[in-house]
Amino acid sequence: xxxxxxxxxxxxxxxxxxxxxxxxxxxxxxxxxxxxxxxxxxxxxxxxxxxxxxxxxxxxxxxxxxxxxxxxxxxxxxxxxxxxxxxxxxxxxxxxxxxxxxxxxxxxxxxxxxxxxxxxxxxxxxxxxxxxxxxxxxxxxxxxxxxxxxxxxxxxxxxxxxxxxxxxxxxxxxxxxxxxxxxxxxxxxxxxxxxxxxxxxxxxxxxxxxxxxxxxxxxxxxxxxxxxxxxxxxxxxxxxxxxxxxxxxxxxxxxxxxxxxxxxxxxxxxxxxxxxxxxxxxxxxxxxxxxxxxxxxxxxxx
Amino acid sequence: xxxxxxxxxxxxxxxxxxxxxxxxxxxxxxxxxxxxxxxxxxxxxxxxxxxxxxxxxxxxxxxxxxxxxxxxxxxxxxxxxxxxxxxxxxxxxxxxxxxxxxxxxxxxxxxxxxxxxxxxxxxxxxxxxxxxxxxxxxxxxxxxxxxxxxxxxxxxxxxxxxxxxxxxxxxxxxxxxxxxxxxxxxxxxxxxxxxxxxxxxxxxxxxxxxxxxxxxxxxxxxxxxxxxxxxxxxxxxxxxxxxxxxxxxxxxxxxxxxxxxxxxxxxxxxxxxxxxxxxxxxxxxxxxxxxxxxxxxxxxxx
Numbered sequence: 001x002x003x004x005x006x007x008x009x010x011x012x013x014x015x016x017x018x019x020x021x022x023x024x025x026x027x028x029x030x031x032x033x034x035x036x037x038x039x040x041x042x043x044x045x046x047x048x049x050x051x052x053x054x055x056x057x058x059x060x061x062x063x064x065x066x067x068x069x070x071x072x073x074x075x076x077x078x079x080x081x082x083x084x085x086x087x088x089x090x091x092x093x094x095x096x097x098x099x100x101x102x103x104x105x106x107x108x109x110x111x112x113x114x115x116x117x118x119x120x121x122x123x124x125x126x127x128x129x130x131x132x133x134x135x136x137x138x139x140x141x142x143x144x145x146x147x148x149x150x151x152x153x154x155x156x157x158x159x160x161x162x163x164x165x166x167x168x169x170x171x172x173x174x175x176x177x178x179x180x181x182x183x184x185x186x187x188x189x190x191x192x193x194x195x196x197x198x199x200x201x202x203x204x205x206x207x208x209x210x211x212x213x214x215x216x217x218x219x220x221x222x223x224x225x226x227x228x229x230x231x232x233x234x235x236x237x238x239x240x241x242x243x244x245x246x247x248x249x250x251x252x253x254x255x256x257x258x259x260x261x262x263x264x265x266x267x268x269x270x271x272x273x274x275x276x277x278x279x280x281x282x283x284x285x286x287x288x289x290x291x292x293x294x295x296x297x298x299x300x301x302x
Numbered sequence: 303x304x305x306x307x308x309x310x311x312x313x314x315x316x317x318x319x320x321x322x323x324x325x326x327x328x329x330x331x332x333x334x335x336x337x338x339x340x341x342x343x344x345x346x347x348x349x350x351x352x353x354x355x356x357x358x359x360x361x362x363x364x365x366x367x368x369x370x371x372x373x374x375x376x377x378x379x380x381x382x383x384x385x386x387x388x389x390x391x392x393x394x395x396x397x398x399x400x401x402x403x404x405x406x407x408x409x410x411x412x413x414x415x416x417x418x419x420x421x422x423x424x425x426x427x428x429x430x431x432x433x434x435x436x437x438x439x440x441x442x443x444x445x446x447x448x449x450x451x452x453x454x455x456x457x458x459x460x461x462x463x464x465x466x467x468x469x470x471x472x473x474x475x476x477x478x479x480x481x482x483x484x485x486x487x488x489x490x491x492x493x494x495x496x497x498x499x500x501x502x503x504x505x506x507x508x509x510x511x512x513x514x515x516x517x518x519x520x521x522x523x524x525x526x527x528x529x530x531x532x533x534x535x536x537x538x539x540x541x542x543x544x545x546x547x548x549x550x551x552x553x554x555x556x557x558x559x560x561x562x563x564x565x566x567x568x569x570x571x572x573x574x575x576x577x578x579x580x581x582x583x584x585x586x587x588x589x590x591x592x593x594x595x596x597x598x599x600x601x602x603x604x
Contacts, residue, residue, distance in 0.1 A: 034447060137441075140469050145336060149503035167442050167473045169514075174506050182504070194517045201451035202484070203477050204518040211513035212471075215496045216506040 040298015331576025342600015
């Protein structure tokens with residue numbers, strides 16, 4: 001069915017919003033782009049709250065913990081509680097602690113990523129190395145190759161390599177990740193978004209930062225962010241809702257909208273302030289098509 | 303046809319060697335692994351020279367120029383002239399200068415890689431930026447996103463993004479490469495080897511270091527190292543030989559051996575001191591099978 005264009009259609013907006021009890025929101029590209037808040041975002045969130053809707057902010061951004069995200073919402077003047085935030089680092093931490101249930105001491109996670117991943121693993125009591133360790137933020141040296149090949153710099157208790165967006169990626173950290181994978185560690189990713197929308201343009205995303213390990217190891221990670229249904233299951237487990245009364249709001253067809261469709265949600269809403277263009281889902285034979293779309297989230301104010 | 307196992311087969315070795323006038327050698331994994339020279343390497347090279355064979359050292363290692371390689375051969379005590387070395391950086395430089403023939407000033411190359419790439423572009427008179435520029439060896443900062451998005455840090459004369467093995471890869475350099483590709487720069491790679499054999503183990507190769515750009519841009523680079531036949535054509539153009547009288551010696555089925563087979567050479571010889579295992583080409587239905595194989599190059603001494 002062709003997606004319904006809601007911008008400027010007051011009656012259409014009301015009918016659409018009334019169908020749902022729960023709105024799951026992607027953040028980057030929907031509420032804001034980097035540090036730039038889209039007009040009407042805060043007011044739209046307030047409007048939905050005033051109608052009694054349950055809101056969940058689902059983000060693949062692995063660099064921030066839920067606590068970090070709460071601060072970002074506060075700084076942007078958008079109302080949200082820490083409990084409403086569900087990030088890919090949190091999703092990965094839950095998967096590792098509650099599904100993998102690794103036995104100590106062989107339960108360490110080698111992180112390729114930022115502090116948000118460390119904080120969420122800490123919150124689930126999962127030990128980790130790598131990540132923001134300053135000792136690894138250096139150039140690789142010839143002797144590193146010998147030491148890594150001999151296993152001298154490797155922690156034998158590492159059972160998982162977890163990749164996310166890493167602004168401090170380098171050759172040394174990648175080589176260590178490859179060595180752990182060669183020793184049989186499980187390969188997980190907070191998410192595999194190829195790009196990161198920022199400042200109105202596109203930059204390398206978490207999937208691009210894990211790409212060297214994918215290429216070098218010949219393995220694909222299990223991704224725990226959108227559109228992985230492992231994340232949807234975890235969200236439903238935490239918030240308990242009727243999927244048919246829930247709507248996913250996002251800017252990316254192949255992550256957000258696909259996530260909602262595959263999760264069997266009652267609807268999906270695409271906003272045109274991020275990655276995907278309307279030509280992609282309006283084209284004949286488009287594979288991922290949202291229920292409705294607006295130019296920007298604030299258009300829901302009517 | 304099943305590959306012939308030559309180790310210990312003196313008559314078989316003589317018959318095999320006598321078939322060829324030219325031997326093309328891969329270096330890493332064949333002559334040496336990192337800083338470790340395999341036993342018998344120097345003597346085998348001398349033996350082939352004494353029989354009047356023409357030798358070409360074909361390497362996908364982009365970090366070294368031909369001059370660097372000559373020094374490496376000298377340090378290893380293996381006889382070779384600079385003119386016998388044909389590296390992927392040289393191959394890329396020739397492709398850019400003689401095939402692309404870009405018009406100044408819009409003929410700059412943005413390099414993701416090491417000094418070998420810079421030296422070979424210099425030798426062909428091709429202007430370049432990036433590479434070993436110390437200004438790019440730093441953490442990405444929030445303001446970089448704004449500046450790159452606005453094009454403020456971009457050189458408008460960049461027409462090519464050339465990736466190779468970069469021991470100093472980082473987020474900033476990758477983001478700049480992505481920005482140039484988004485502006486229409488051609489995407490080239492010295493080579494796309496997924497792994498780098500070193501110290502008896504495997505590390506991320508050039509193909510792993512270009513993987514973030516491939517993922518972020520959705521584009522595949524044109525590779526100018528093995529097994530790209532652009533490299534074979536350039537080698538033949540320089541050395542002038544009868545392909546049927548030439549043999550490719552290598553350790554990787556999907557680069558070296560495939561390179562020789564697709565190039566229509568008279569034979570290929572696989573050595574088992576590197577990446578590929580004999581089980582791979584002895585298996586029923588193996589897709590890339592060498593003419594012959596030895597445990598190590600030195601076994602050709604009989």
